[in-house]
Amino acid sequence: MGTHRNWYLTIGMTLTALMLIYMVVGFFWTPYVPSAISAADRGAKPSIKHLFGCDSMGRDIFSRTLEGAGTTLTIALAVLAVGAVCGLVIGALCGYYGGPVDALVMRLCDAVAAFPSVLLALVVLAVTGPGKYNVIGALGVLFIPSFARLVRGEFLKYRDRDFVQSARLMGVSDLRVIFVHILPNTWPVLLSGLAIGFNNAVLAEASMSYLGIGVNPTEPSLGYMLKDAQGVFFTLPWCTIFPAAVVILLILGVGLVGEGVRERMGVAS
Amino acid sequence: MAEPIVHIDHLNSWYGQGKDRKQVLRDVSLDLAPGEVLGVVGESGSGKSTLAKCVLGMVTDTTGTLQVNSRRPQMVFQDPYGSLNPAKTVGWILEEPLRAAGVKDKAERRQKVADFLPLVGLEEEHLSRKPAQLSGGQRQRVAIAAALIQGSKLIVLDEPVSALDVTLQAQILRLLADLKEELGLSYLFISHDLAVVYQLCDRVAVMTAGEVVEEGNVDTLYDHPRHPYTKKLLDASLALD
DSSP: OOSSOOHHHHHHHHHHHHHHHHHHHHHHOOSSOTTOOOGGGTTOOSOSSSTTOBOTTOOBHHHHHHHHHHHHHHHHHHHHHHHHHHHHHHHHHHHHHOHHHHHHHHHHHHHHHHSOHHHHHHHHHHHHOSSHHHHHHHHHHHHHHHHHHHHHHHHHHHTTSHHHHHHHHTTOOHHHIIIIIIGGGGHHHHHHHHHHHHHHHHHHHHHHHHTTOSSOTTSOOHHHHHHHHGGGTTTOTHHHHHHHHHHHHHHHHHHHHHHHHHHHHHHHO | OOOOSEEEEEEEEEESSGGGOEEEEEEEEEEEOTTOEEEEEOOTTSSHHHHHHHHTTOOOOEEEEEEEOSSSOEEEOSOTTTSSOTTSOHHHHHHHHHHHTTOOOHHHHHHHHHHHHHHHTOOGGGGGSOGGGSOHHHHHHHHHHHHHTTOOSEEEEESTTTTSOHHHHHHHHHHHHHHHHHHTOEEEEEESOHHHHHHHOSEEEEEETTEEEEEEEHHHHHHSOOSHHHHHHHHHHHHHO
């Protein structure tokens, strides 16, 4: 809209698309078996043969980032799905109906949100043990309050609008008013919320794996690779640089998309 | 006289709860005959909007008699920018009342909407647009169509033209008058604008502080106002003209 080009959105979309392709490719193809150890290539520098070099055990970093990025993506999306879907339903119902239940649920959300989410997830995982599904469950639940609050705010804004009253007068059911009449109006805000949530999920997964309580070591994730590379940071820097670059580019891309969506929304309204 | 479409007798209504509970309607008695346009005038806070909400069944804290002999009375809102869902197309907005009324067949809904468009002066091409792509007058036409398409005979008009400029006001008022004749509607017309009320209404009720202080035929009331508040309102509006 208008003559002004939305660079955030353009660059963000391109970057995100590239990173998504990178991750999806990792599901189907890697130049080497990610866990294959090759004694001859121990600590190999980046070269044509090993684009990102090899780690101290001779494993190909490029293959490992491909697979690790896929693991990270899966976890981040699953966390987002749990958090966003539950948050959406809770926030929509609370915002639309209000009342004492709303007040109670929101105080609960405040209580959960008052703890740093990674710290709470640490506690949960210390009890349940590490593993992909435990990470998804723990982080997913912790992501609910922020979405619930975001969606609730939007519903508070819309529930007394004339078009909502008009729909009620026409005999449209409450659930339809909530999910068909109001929800589509909240997409712009929700989308930028999803972008932020996705980034937080990637970071949370990476930091938990880095601390050694995330996914199992047999499934490389980006955070786990960083943990592995810690000891050889000065001797084999490519072990750290490339996985970190993948995390940074991914977060940057999605963050820019979120910013771009918000900017477009601001211009439009 | 035929059975009234709205019969209000000694109606009281309150707003808020507990200590904040305030009476907004005091002993209101009004009748609206089928095919009639009853204007309710008063300044903001006079209770005229609450009266409209009572008729629409949106206010439940009432005592007294309120009979509405029409299925699902509808409302045309003041601000056509807020009364249409910004995320939907005009076609969707017009089909939605039919969906809510249980018309399951898509082709049937489409047909009914298409039949309705010429009545309110809209074109087929408007159906694919979002409200933001329409002018204020077109939006109000859409809002009117959406209110009428379920076939309700009683329509509450809440300041339907006060957000529009004067030439558009005349157009929309004529449209409302035509639709009333064509479809056999009754209007409860809420307004603070006496000039607009004079153009459309048969009878007028003047409200202040939750009470109807004077009620009567438009011409009689405008020529021979009896209550001092009515005189004051009339003087104020004449002074502006």
